[in-house]
Amino acid sequence: MRESYDPAEIEPRIRRLWQDNDIYRWHADENGRPKWFVQSMFPYPSGDLHIGHWFAFSGGDAAARFKRMEGYNVLHPQGFDAFGLPAENAAIRGNVHPKLWTYDNISNMRRQFELMGNSYDWSRQIITCDPEYYKWNQYFFLKFLENGLAYRSDGAVNWCPEDQTTLANEQVKDGKCERCEAVVEKRNMPQWYFAITKYADEMLDMSGIEWPEKVIVSQENWIGRSEGVNIRFDISEYGLETESIGTFTTRIDTIFGVTFVVLAPEHPLVGQLTQPDQRPIVDEYVAAAARETEIERTSAVREKTGVPTGAYCINPINNERVPVLVGDYVLATYGTGAVMGVPAHDARDFEFAKKYDLPIRVVVAPEGWGGEELEEAYLAPGVQVNSGEFDGLPSAKGMEAIADAIEANGWGERVVTYHMRDWLISRQRYWGTPIPVIYCGDCGTVPVPYEDLPVELPADAAFKPSGRSPLTEHEGFLNAPCPKCSGPGKRETDTMDTFMDSSWYHMRYLSPDNDEDPFDPDFANSWAPVDQYTGGMEHAVMHLLYSRFFNRALRDMGYVDFDEPYVHLFSHGTLTTEVGKISKRSNPLAPDPLVQEYGADTLRCYLMFLGPWDKGGIWTESGINGIRRWLHRTWDVCLRNPEELSGGDDAAERALDVAGNTVTKRVIEDMRVYKYNTSIASLMTYVNQLNEAWDNGGVSPKLWRESVRRLILHLAPLAPHIAEELWLLNGGEFSVHQQPLPEWQESKLTVDTIKIVVQVNGRVRDTIAVPADAGEKEIAATALASPGAVRHTQDKQIRREIYVPGRLFNIVVG
């Protein structure tokens, strides 16, 4: 008597079998199979793998398993993004060392990963807080320094008051810290930067990658290249040290429409230009602006405000004298901190001009414009008017001609600006990679010699919420002899942004134990880039941007010979609960009890069945029973004795054969594009069809055996444990995960008799059954004679007949 499906018994036993045989360990290929480097973004070791992790990693693992069965030599590693603030905060709160906290979490999450049964090659695991790993962060930092890609600079930076550290621009969302959502402040302090902007133009070229459109667009927007002109408005009449106001515009074609100039409240010229009678009102305005945040000031819905300085400047193109105002919708940090006001052709300027009754002069005419006033700013291209010698030019041409004229006269110059800034990598925190630099009173900033790497984090740092990195108070770490002169020096106490770790970790998977080099260059060039990468949209900018920069830096320093780190990218959606996003910060929904109750295979399949993988979804347990029932049915179907079948029913035999070929085609095509939900739906249908065939009893034992094998093979990437068990119980050779996919034949996708829909005027009136090889004439005759068609065509004239082969026959009557 065969036993019923018991995942609690099967799954651990099967996993042990995989481990004992080490089947997921990568080996250099002996058979010339093509390589496939497939990777899921590694997790932060927050403590538990929550259901969102399962959603992400089930799909990634299914992709790796499927690719293996497609005949590739697959490398599928996993690791831990182990530096970061939560560990340090845990230390401050709970008096547990970040290292201990992190490694405890890692061992727990490793256990939970085992529970999933993923096909990782754990022999290549990397943990970024391991000195053997972060040593290479320091190594690359020094290389960047040598190659002019790292530099230290003093200036305004983003400061998170909650996390007590600076942040990169990418980590500020809506003026708030990306991870803790505290409002970010501006501070001035010297920090280390990577010269990512050096690659801005090259990174705009996405031709070497196949990524989702939305990620590509996000990166383009973030890099934010804009071509424009810097143009100076003369203020020499005031006899100041500065003789002009520099403004930046992308719409130089509208220069003749300037009717005012607006300075940011923080602009250095505000104080000097403000005329005595305007002084009180300007001072008050500037003070008020300082109390507001950047988000408030740039909000689209907020009314634009401003005050006149009483001063004027001169537009060089037409020598017009226009008023200078102060307005808080202009930001000191963007462009030159001053904009030329062209109300006719800029929405914000238009609103501003309406409010303060400033003139609005059209200089780019909309089509058919007859000189009337505009109801709103006209932003599209048009024809130059009121533009002196440029009148009549299309504005696109006007843009070039005017820019030429400005450059020729020395009034300004073309410039390219980017939204993206250099990557600020300094963090005033303990749990990160120490920046390997020593400051010497005599020699200045001295890099730590390579042979002294790694600069290890001292274990005995004092964790207290002092607002300063524990490293600044650790005398043993802080004081170090200058590598050049051996005089007394002080170590840099800032650590690196943890995005440094993830910018190249995929390369370290290739040589995890190499202590001579970060990775073996020959192996790297034959195995990288990553062929397939999967992860969430939250890294569309940040991680994915930094990695693309880092890879180009590696390339230019001679480490790799390719441009892009990740060739194909798939962004899975976000799994949420009704209350919000599941993440390390909220709603940890522990999968362990679910695994206990339903089994890992059921949970994996259920997550993949919820909907399209890239759409994400809302977690709810309702419905998981459907998957459980299906796997029970699958179990039952696959363990029947084929010899009980009598065979002899050709139609049933043919029908099951068609069902098998059909499911193979569907599942393979859907799996290739990560449509796991419809893959599973097809497999469910197939199980139902197998049940029908069994009840009919007329199929041959031989076809039954083949059909069952087919089912198990397609199940393997999605439900790896049950597939293995069923495979072995059916006499399959270990392991099912090393088998090739079943094949299908186009000629076996249709049964002998096909159903044709009969329409009259596009409405379904009947269906007819015809032989699959029936000709159009035969089908037309049958269709026209069908009762439904007759009912709607009698007494009417048939005007047209449309036949869609194999699908429908439409009769058009008048």
Added chain:
RNA sequence: GGGGGAGUGGCGGAAUGGUAGACGCGCAUGCCUUAGGAGCAUGUGGCUUCGGCCGUGCGGGUUCGAAUCCCGCCUCCCCCA
């Protein structure tokens, strides 16, 4: 404000020019059972005079035929300002 995505039964979702609602959940009826939050079977968009009619956010259009393509509008989500 700009960019991207979406809107289909009670629910998750299929179908991207050819039978709308595959597959599953839920629900209903029946069977089995000492019992059922188990299993199995059947049914399940609405209305219906059982011929059909209506139905994919709303309004128009193209087509023999539109969830799908085009025009206008509404709502929601994500990213950027």
